[in-house]
Each structure stands twice: as C-alpha cells, then as structure tokens.
Amino acid sequence: MNADNAATLHPLDLATALSGEGGQYSGQTSAGYANMVGPFGGVIAATLQRAVMQHPERLGEPVALTVNFAAPIADGDFNVVARPARTSRSTQHWTMELSQGGQVSATATAITALRRETWDATDLPFPPAPAMDGLPSLKGLPGLPKWVGRYDLRLVRGGIPPLPQHDKPQVDSSETLLWVRDEPPRPLDFVALASICDVFFPRSFIRRQRMAMAGTVSMTVYFHADAAALAAHGERELLAHARGLRFHGGYFDQAAEIWSPEGVLLATSNQVVYFKE
C-alpha cells in the first residue's frame, strides 16, 4: 500500500489491509486497534474475513466465520493464507491461517454462498433501547484499551463502574446492551461487522464487576444480511447484545447479536473465552 492510500483509508481498512495474491497474504498489526496484549480479536477476525473477501476465487457472500485464537499475536507483520477447501454450485468452504515467524497464531474457517430469497422470520425479540444520541459515549475515557477508541460505544446496561451507562448497574448479570459505531464512522460491510461481533468486554468482567485476565479462544459469526443490506445500513449505529451462558473450569461462553436500529438482526455471534479466577 502506498502513502496516499494510508492517508485516506479508514483505520479499520488500514488495520485489516492485506497485500499479496492468490490466497497468500501479508498484513500488519495496527496500534489503533491494540488490546491489553496484542491486537483486538475483532480486528483479527475481520482480517481473516477480508482474506476471503479479496480472494479471486470467492463465490458469493459470507454466511459463517469461525476464528480460533491459538496464540498471542505480536505487534508487527503476519501472514495469512486463505484456501477454498471445497466449492459447490452455490456454497464455498474456506480454511484460513494467520501465522507469525512460521508459527500458527490463528486458525479459521468460513463459508460463503450465493443466497436466494426465501421465507424470512426473526424469532429472537429485538431488545428495546433508548436512542444512541442521548447516551454518554465511552470515547476519551482513560484506562481503556486502545481499540475502544476506534468505536463509539454507548452502554445501555452491563458495563463496569465507572463506565457511564444508562441503566443502573446490574447484579449477578452477565448481560450487556450497547450501541456501537465505527470511529470515525465507516460504511458497514462484512469486515466491519465481523469485528463488531467482538466488541464486548469479557462477560466475566461484567458478571463479577471486576477485571481479571480473560481472552477469547474461539469466535463464530453467522451473517444474516447480504452486501446490499449492509451497504444500505451505511454508517449508522448498531445495537449489540451479549450474555454469558456458563462460566466453568477456566472458560465461559458468550452469545451475542448485532441489530440494526430498525430491529433487523444482521449477525449472531458466539465465543468461548478463557478466564482466570
């Protein structure tokens, strides 16, 4: 990428940029999306989704993405390999790997497909929430990882004091409801949506109202929208909802959904997270 591109690209596009071709790519971590240790997992998931998106043999649009975080990713360069493992008339199965220094740091699989119009229904209820504009943003708050600054996050509920939230702090709950938008605003696409699926603080922090070591080990996203629907959504905010299911033996799982403000379920996402204490 040349300097002109870097100056005009959105930070997310810079962070997920891959050079190379034919499924053999190289990229580099981006300081703006740094987490406590290494890069924000969402941006790694987004980078692996991008490896599929820009592959010349890609068929159709994303249906599913699973990313396994196998080792800490060091700041600097990495390699990504994306390979279509099997292609049928309407679906394509992908395997991906992200490596540094010849060692695998993340494995992933993805499915893309030519979608058809079918019967449509959303059985999950859309959670009611006050409008984003009236809620305080986490922007500029001290003590948060750098990636948080790459989003405009507004907590309806389920933060940790002193983070500002609309509802009063919850007791014995691992639920979070928040509005989220890229910062600066950026048109929604599959790359951005994959990253947003990981925008929640660890459920163990919320459930126990204190921070401790935690890190996602595997994350899955199911996409429920096509590129046209995401483009039509544009730069507007998304309502993001997450809860923990079970915390046991050093791991907990999280179920999450990403909604448009009109109540369209754009993606569902699950992850399993290592935690201490």
Next chain:
Amino acid sequence: MNADNAATLHPLDLATALSGEGGQYSGQTSAGYANMVGPFGGVIAATLQRAVMQHPERLGEPVALTVNFAAPIADGDFNVVARPARTSRSTQHWTMELSQGGQVSATATAITALRRETWDATDLPFPPAPAMDGLPSLKGLPGLPKWVGRYDLRLVRGGIPPLPQHDKPQVDSSETLLWVRDEPPRPLDFVALASICDVFFPRSFIRRQRMAMAGTVSMTVYFHADAAALAAHGERELLAHARGLRFHGGYFDQAAEIWSPEGVLLATSNQVVYFKE
C-alpha cells in the same frame, strides 16, 4: 477393527471408529446413523471429535469444536486428518478434514485444554420439563431417518404432528425441548455429546410445521464439562433445548443447549443451516 470388537461395540463407537495413527485415519459411514441423504451430521461431528481424542499428541480435554459440512458424504469409506496447529502450555488448537476420493467433505477446528478450577456460574435458566419416563418415545415411528432410531427421543414440545409430544403444538415457534439418550444406552463422553448437539430436527420444519429441504452447513459446540463429569453422568438422559434466531436468504441459525437432568449445562451449541422455501 476385528469382528469381536464390532460385535461388542456400541453402534456409535462403530460409526465413529477410526483406524490409522498419527492423525491420519480412515473410517466408514454406518447404516444405523443414516440421514435422509448421507450420514447424520452429529455422527460426523462426533467422528471428527474422536480424531482429536485418539491423537497421541492431544493435550487436555475438549473446549470447542466447529465442523463445516462442505459436501454430501457418500455411504462408504472416508479419510480423516487431524493436526495440532498450535500447542501452548495449557491449550491446543486443532484443524481437521474429512475427505472422500481426495475431495474435502468436511473441515473442522477444535480446541482442547487443561482446565483449572475457577469461579463457576450458569446464567442461562434451566428449562423446566416433565420427567422423561412419562413421555412417549419416537422409537419405532415410521417415516423417520434411520439415525433417529439410534436415540431415545422424547419431545416435551416443538415437534411436527404426528410426532407425539407432551405440550400442545406451538404456533409460530421454532423452539424444541426434548429428552435424549443414546439407543441402546451408552456412557456419556465427548464423542457422544458432540453428536447429541445435532439431534434436533431442522428449525425450519418446526417453525413452519412442515418438512422441506434443509441441511446443516456449520456447527459449533462449546463443552462445559470435563471427562470425569461426563463419566459420572453415565447413561442417563439429557435435556436438549433449541431455538431458531433468524431465517433469511436461504439460511437460518439455531442456538441449543444440552443439560443434565439435575440442571448442569454440559454443552452449548450453535449451527447455521441451509434451507429451501
């Protein structure tokens, strides 16, 4: 495997048996677990989990499994490759592939880990259900795929008439609650549990109260129990709960949980399913 083994093995162990070593295995489909087309997806997931379980380099116990069904699996022989992609002090990341005739039919990833005792909580409520013994079994009902006969399934609610169920048929619901046990009974382990996570009829059948084409394209399982807990569970029944989230553009997703009768959440599972109409 010799004839003596085949005679004494549980059908699930026969169906998931893999010969070979060092992560290069061969297996074969089993008529008793046949689905409408090809084998029951649960038993393929179980086979890929088994490939990890019997790998000589395995570290720890299963935490996560994702299986992507890339193509129909023909009755007969298949090959499975399982490879530890990255091993750390306490976790291990796996990639697996199932192939037939040199073509990939399923891709998969798994995580195993040495678990530690930590704080424990289950935030998801345990669904109330009448005892299994008082409910009619689906055993022996005509017109069902053969794999159904390898389970003792008792519907609390969320079937399709004329399948017998305890509650009255639901309207506009994609929820199913059922008891399940291997048939014949078999001690619970990770292989059996992975298969049971796929034991639900497609949500599109339930939601629309009619059958049509549907097939799982990707399935993820998060395990919340160790081998000792599964062994202690023994051959008893499990309470399995599933619902659809969104049906859109030819795909829907399903969230599911597998509980012990005492209300211990043993596994959560998600899948995305291709459907027609």
